[in-house]
Amino acid sequence: MTSPSPLTGVTGILRPFKEYLQSLGLSPGDQIVYYGCVGTCTPFVELLAIAVRGLHLEQVYVPLLDEGKAKKLYEVPDAGMQVSSEPAVLNPRVLVIMGGLAMPYMPVTKEQVRDLSVRHNNAKLAGVCFQNMFEKAGWLDTVKFDLLINAMIEPVTVTRREH
Helix, strand or coil, X not given: CCCCXXXXXXXXXXXXXXXXXHHCXXXXXXXXXEEECCCCCHHHHHHHHHHCHXXXXXXXXXXXXXXXXXXXXXXXXXXXXXXXXXXXXXXXXXXXXXXXXXXXXXXXXXXXHHHHHHHCCCCXXXXXXXXXXXXXXXXXXXXXXXXXXXECCCCCCCCCCCC
């Protein structure tokens, strides 16, 4: 893995992700499978998916690690990428593990993610997290990411006008 470079903002997440997928020489129709938490990870999955829509890959969302619930992602005009109700058959070239899975109280272990990557042994493994979540959860000693994107969301400012 190369050393981190100083990227910022949303493009600092999306551009390296797209460049990584492009570097793999994927063909149209090859499958990217995102694994994440329902509700909190899905907006980020949809953001990653919209960034790579021009690569014409099949994109799939899996809640937690429950592959029986895999759903296809589609581009919706004037809205972006969205998870559909259409089930997907998995044949991934790239697995994308979202950092929400490593948060406390999630029913997912680093060993389960490691085993997932072994089961899909021809697939590359990417991780996308915020605030060093994979490191804080102790996953990096067990899960060997081919690409790891770690974004920071600090500081957050809130301005509220009183009425």
